[in-house]
Amino acid sequence: MSDINLYKMIPKVDELLENELIKNLEDKVARKTIVDSIRLATESIRASINGGKEHEEIKEMIRELGETVVRLASKKSSFKLRPVINATGVVIHTNLGRSPVNPEILDHLREVAKGYSNLEYDLEMGSRGSRYSHLEEVVAEITGAESAMVVNNNAAAVLLVLSTLASGKEVIVSRGELIEIGGAFRVPDVMAQSGAKLIEVGTTNKTHKRDYEASISEDTGAIMKVHTSNYRIMGFTSAVEASELKDVSKKNNIPLIEDLGSGVLVDLSRYGITYEPTVMDSLKNGVDVVTFSGDKLLGGPQAGIIVGRKKFIDQMKKNPLTRAFRVDKFTISALEATFRYYLDEDTVVSKIPTLKMLTYSREILQEKGERLMGMLSREDLQKRVGLTLQDDYSEVGGGSLPMEKLPTKCVVIELEEGSTARFEELLRTNTIPVIARIYRDKVYLDVRTIDDSEMEIVSKAVRRAIDGLEECKK
Ligand SMILES: *Cc1c(COP(=O)(O)O)cnc(C)c1O
Numbered sequence: 001m002s003d004i005n006l007y008k009m010i011p012k013v014d015e016l017l018e019n020e021l022i023k024n025l026e027d028k029v030a031r032k033t034i035v036d037s038i039r040l041a042t043e044s045i046r047a048s049i050n051g052g053k054e055h056e057e058i059k060e061m062i063r064e065l066g067e068t069v070v071r072l073a074s075k076k077s078s079f080k081l082r083p084v085i086n087a088t089g090v091v092i093h094t095n096l097g098r099s100p101v102n103p104e105i106l107d108h109l110r111e112v113a114k115g116y117s118n119l120e121y122d123l124e125m126g127s128r129g130s131r132y133s134h135l136e137e138v139v140a141e142i143t144g145a146e147s148a149m150v151v152n153n154n155a156a157a158v159l160l161v162l163s164t165l166a167s168g169k170e171v172i173v174s175r176g177e178l179i180e181i182g183g184a185f186r187v188p189d190v191m192a193q194s195g196a197k198l199i200e201v202g203t204t205n206k207t208h209k210r211d212y213e214a215s216i217s218e219d220t221g222a223i224m225k226v227h228t229s230n231y232r233i234m235g236f237t238s239a240v241e242a243s244e245l246k247d248v249s250k251k252n253n254i255p256l257i258e259d260l261g262s263g264v265l266v267d268l269s270r271y272g273i274t275y276e277p278t279v280m281d282s283l284k285n286g287v288d289v290v291t292f293s294g295d296k297l298l299g300g301p302q303a304g305i306i307v308g309r310k311k312f313i314d315q316m317k318k319n320p321l322t323r324a325f326r327v328d329k330f331t332i333s334a335l336e337a338t339f340r341y342y343l344d345e346d347t348v349v350s351k352i353p354t355l356k357m358l359t360y361s362r363e364i365l366q367e368k369g370e371r372l373m374g375m376l377s378r379e380d381l382q383k384r385v386g387l388t389l390q391d392d393y394s395e396v397g398g399g400s401l402p403m404e405k406l407p408t409k410c411v412v413i414e415l416e417e418g419s420t421a422r423f424e425e426l427l428r429t430n431t432i433p434v435i436a437r438i439y440r441d442k443v444y445l446d447v448r449t450i451d452d453s454e455m456e457i458v459s460k461a462v463r464r465a466i467d468g469l470e471e472c473k474k
Pocket of ligand 1: 153154155156181185226227228229230259260261262292293294303304398399
């Protein structure tokens with residue numbers, strides 16, 4: 001057969017639109033996407049003829065056109081931001097969206113979002129209200145703070161606090177607390193952006209109360225503490241506690257502010273995790289304004305929460321930056337629901353997925369591991385790759401508790417032949433991607449961050465990856 005006849009065998013767009021497989025797409029996919037996919041698929045066949053590909057292969061491509069178009073169109077029309085399965089064991093994984101939220105919250109969110117709401121409307125007065133009012137009561141009840149407000153994230157919260165209280169003035173910070181958080185949040189840079197002047201005191205490992213006292217001047221706008229959430233200084237060290245700094249700030253009538261980072265609201269040491277200072281500790285120690293993230297250890301949506309003295313927070317509400325950093329009804333609704341879980345100390349850890357994953361008992365992790373192993377064995381996969389359940393460690397992540405090693409269970413996959421990197425890629429390109437960890441040429445699936453409802457998908461994805469590797473070999 002000549003090339004000319006091969007070109008003629010390629011069906012026309014109109015003919016393909018009548019193809020049974022392609023017709024089925026019409027309910028789900030925009031017509032333009034279907035037509036674009038048809039063009040892409042037929043052009044690729046023409047290019048193959050041009051390139052001198054075997055005629056038998058070309059004919060096969062033409063026979064499979066329907067499937068090819070369906071695949072291209074489905075790929076083109078699928079959401080770009082979509083769920084993945086976190087098998088890395090890093091609980092607060094910033095690249096994977098930090099804290100998952102309890103689906104119960106979403107019912108409420110749905111009700112609020114699908115219609116109008118009293119976002120900025122005072123139902124008692126019948127007049128304009130404040131979007132921050134919805135959170136004030138619940139935050140006050142949990143933390144004891146006089147007042148609260150919420151902005152886009154903690155970086156914005158810190159910038160707003162500094163800009164409101166210390167623009168054009170000096171802010172005293174210990175050299176041991178001049179941190180960088182991933183993604184270009186650096187205390188000195190945020191300080192410069194706010195218009196405040198950074199006054200560094202002490203040394204990297206030791207800062208004393210007298211260092212702060214010696215730096216106070218009439219230009220001082222605030223004393224700031226930063227929780228070194230993502231690193232620790234060990235050995236010959238000393239830092240000045242907020243409770244001691246309170247004397248200095250009070251005597252000089254200067255606000256004491258603290259960037260807590262994670263903003264934990266429960267004492268994690270009750271669950272065998274290293275004690276992390278809580279928001280309540282900060283306030284009790286006399287800090288005037290505390291900032292923390294909504295989606296780290298709090299376990300809610302992305303947000304920056306500011307709590308503390310009403311007179312300072314009222315000033316912040318009037319700062320024009322507040323408008324630029326403001327949160328929408330989705331965030332407020334999810335945050336209010338998240339905070340409400342904290343009203344019941346006994347159930348909060350089971351209700352907030354981040355806390356639940358961090359506090360799983362060894363028995364639960366063992367049981368989760370055995371369940372996943374069981375599913376993989378049922379598919380007879382242990383005959384095709386090495387499969388073992390091993391002890392390992394998970395991480396808290398999100399720049400929180402960097403030294404914490406949480407004992408966990410991992411399903412470890414060892415290939416007899418084939419590329420481990422390719423295997424990991426096949427898991428990652430699954431319809432619902434499975435994000436795994438490679439260590440010493442083995443694939444680790446940490447069961448801590450795999451929800452029970454996701455086990456079946458993980459097991460199928462592993463089978464697909466094994467099939468995929470064997471397909472390559474053929
Ligand atoms: C994480 C963190 C931030 C940044 O918070 P985002 O919510 O990511 O903006 C700032 N300061 C500290 C101490 C942190 O740990």
